[in-house]
Amino acid sequence: MAATAGATSHCGGPEAFTISQLRDDLRAAVNCLNDRCLFLSAKCPEQRQTSNDFQRPSRDYDAAQLDEDDIAESDLYALARCYFQNREYARVAKKLEDVKGPRATFLKLYASYLKGEKEKEEKYMGQETPLEEGQWFNKELQDIETQLGEGHREDAFCLYLRGIVNTALKRTARARDFLSESVKRYPWNWSAWEALVSTYDGKDVRKDPLNEIREHVPEHSVMRDFCVIHLANELALSPGDALDAEWKSVEALFPDSSTVNFMKGMSYYCVRDFDKAMGHFQKLHKRDPFRVDHMDIYSNTLYIRQRDVELAELAHQIFDIDRYRYESCLIVGNYYSIRREHDFAIMFFQRALKLNRNYIEAWTLIGHEYLELQNLAAAVAVYRKATVIKPSDYRAWYGLGCAYRMMSMHDMAITYFQKALAVQPNDYRMWFNLGQLYHELKHYSMAVASLERAMVGDKSDLLALWEIARCYYEQLEEPMDEKLEHETRKRFLDYLKFQEKYEGTDVSNQPNQEEAALWVAKAALKRGKSDEALSVIQFITRHDCDEANEIRKEIWNLQSNERARNPSGFMRRAVNIDDDDSMEAFTP
Numbered sequence: 001m002a003a004t005a006g007a008t009s010h011c012g013g014p015e016a017f018t019i020s021q022l023r024d025d026l027r028a029a030v031n032c033l034n035d036r037c038l039f040l041s042a043k044c045p046e047q048r049q050t051s052n053d054f055q056r057p058s059r060d061y062d063a064a065q066l067d068e069d070d071i072a073e074s075d076l077y078a079l080a081r082c083y084f085q086n087r088e089y090a091r092v093a094k095k096l097e098d099v100k101g102p103r104a105t106f107l108k109l110y111a112s113y114l115k116g117e118k119e120k121e122e123k124y125m126g127q128e129t130p131l132e133e134g135q136w137f138n139k140e141l142q143d144i145e146t147q148l149g150e151g152h153r154e155d156a157f158c159l160y161l162r163g164i165v166n167t168a169l170k171r172t173a174r175a176r177d178f179l180s181e182s183v184k185r186y187p188w189n190w191s192a193w194e195a196l197v198s199t200y201d202g203k204d205v206r207k208d209p210l211n212e213i214r215e216h217v218p219e220h221s222v223m224r225d226f227c228v229i230h231l232a233n234e235l236a237l238s239p240g241d242a243l244d245a246e247w248k249s250v251e252a253l254f255p256d257s258s259t260v261n262f263m264k265g266m267s268y269y270c271v272r273d274f275d276k277a278m279g280h281f282q283k284l285h286k287r288d289p290f291r292v293d294h295m296d297i298y299s300n301t302l303y304i305r306q307r308d309v310e311l312a313e314l315a316h317q318i319f320d321i322d323r324y325r326y327e328s329c330l331i332v333g334n335y336y337s338i339r340r341e342h343d344f345a346i347m348f349f350q351r352a353l354k355l356n357r358n359y360i361e362a363w364t365l366i367g368h369e370y371l372e373l374q375n376l377a378a379a380v381a382v383y384r385k386a387t388v389i390k391p392s393d394y395r396a397w398y399g400l401g402c403a404y405r406m407m408s409m410h411d412m413a414i415t416y417f418q419k420a421l422a423v424q425p426n427d428y429r430m431w432f433n434l435g436q437l438y439h440e441l442k443h444y445s446m447a448v449a450s451l452e453r454a455m456v457g458d459k460s461d462l463l464a465l466w467e468i469a470r471c472y473y474e475q476l477e478e479p480m481d482e483k484l485e486h487e488t489r490k491r492f493l494d495y496l497k498f499q500e501k502y503e504g505t506d507v508s509n510q511p512n513q514e515e516a517a518l519w520v521a522k523a524a525l526k527r528g529k530s531d532e533a534l535s536v537i538q539f540i541t542r543h544d545c546d547e548a549n550e551i552r553k554e555i556w557n558l559q560s561n562e563r564a565r566n567p568s569g570f571m572r573r574a575v576n577i578d579d580d581d582s583m584e585a586f587t588p
Helices: 019-035 039-047 068-072 074-085 089-095 102-125 141-148 156-168 172-185 190-198 209-216 222-234 241-253 258-270 274-287 295-304 308-321 326-338 342-355 360-372 376-389 394-406 410-423 428-440 444-454 458-473 482-501 512-526 530-537 546-565
Strands: none
Touching: 039 190, 068 074, 068 102, 074 089, 074 102, 089 102, 102 141, 102 156, 141 156, 156 172, 156 190, 172 190, 172 222, 190 209, 190 222, 209 222, 222 241, 222 258, 241 258, 258 274, 258 295, 274 295, 295 308, 295 326, 295 360, 308 326, 326 342, 326 360, 342 360, 360 376, 360 394, 376 394, 394 410, 394 428, 410 428, 428 444, 428 458, 444 458, 458 482, 482 512
């Protein structure tokens, strides 16, 4: 990514610029975003430290430049900005009702938008529990959209406001156009990029969402690289070669940035590589121990990996820093959940929702807690709310599938597992659950297909192999079909082979091992393969297993008879597990 003078820029321009110029752009972005009261967006340029040269875009992005009306309204704007910082949004809108400049127009309408959001949240906060929420909306949205469409001079920030208003009005395509134009005019507004990402919910599979972002914002900038990575994380896409260029760009420019470190950890978290994710979050927490942002995701990784001591320490630290952040409430909820104090966990997750009612993590975790308490009706209600808030989050769909499965409503469970797989097709847990459901419904071919798909992930191999073997076994009828019997035997042997592979791990010594060995041994004796039966029966180490002891006696009798008939020619046959007629001798 290093650039030299005269190198070609990413967007086709010949001009390159030094790292000091990039720093100047970031400093100017901080001032510009703070001036427009976009304080969260202003944090992003402040946190990014640069290391190498980067190609300067050909477009001049000096959106902080003011026109004549903005300059004439500076004193009025300064007073309104003071009101805004005190959260007197209605007062800001009233004070600026006759302004003409785009800067003051943006602040007036943005204050009206936040006024509507505040009123909506105050109604929500009046409810006894999050589950009693009504159908409320921001009453200011239509008026803001009308005023913005009346011929105002729209800068990048007014376009950003039109984008979030149209998103709230469910006009996704229109919102995407406004937000794309906003980030093209001024790329340093991270809130606009996040709003653009929110318009992709994973439902539209006609196009690759990453390429669609690149098409909507064709002019290259490092902020677009961050946006593509952020979208990939939101949609839980695997960080493969499709993101290689973006990762190289941001890591070269911001090697020590907390933002890049977080995004790297988040990419591993989204594809369930929790050990690597935990390493990045640990580094983030160690570097900035008073940081609350994103520590809720860190607490999730600690919970999943059952790091109860580290989770307890994190909960105490974050709660002492700021107990009124929704992230803090979720972390404490995870602490109580890992202690199996589910009622306290639900209480803190609901506190998080009081502070941010669209907090998808809290909604899904409340559903998980209700599942633990066997309160299935409440779990279904919570998961349904989560799917409305964020349809692209597979966890809520998966939770609904689990809840309906626990209620023995298999058809409904299958429907929701399929919805989850439409969003996240590479999660082995959902394929495994789907295969089990098909197995229970005796849809054997579909069960085998789903279970074989599940075998690509983690340590589900053993359980999936067992379920596949059972699917074939349950189809056996007298007189037995030779092909079906052969396939059943092969699947049981695959299961036993994996048992040997995982010997000494937490997935070995499954109770199903005994049943598999008994069946294969009996089938071998039926075909007169005493050596094959002996190799398999060694998997059963219990001395009090009567069936195994009977088979051992039968094997000994068969081999004794064979020795008596042919004492010079008797030799134990080597067996091969991949051969149709034999299997390789095991040494468990």
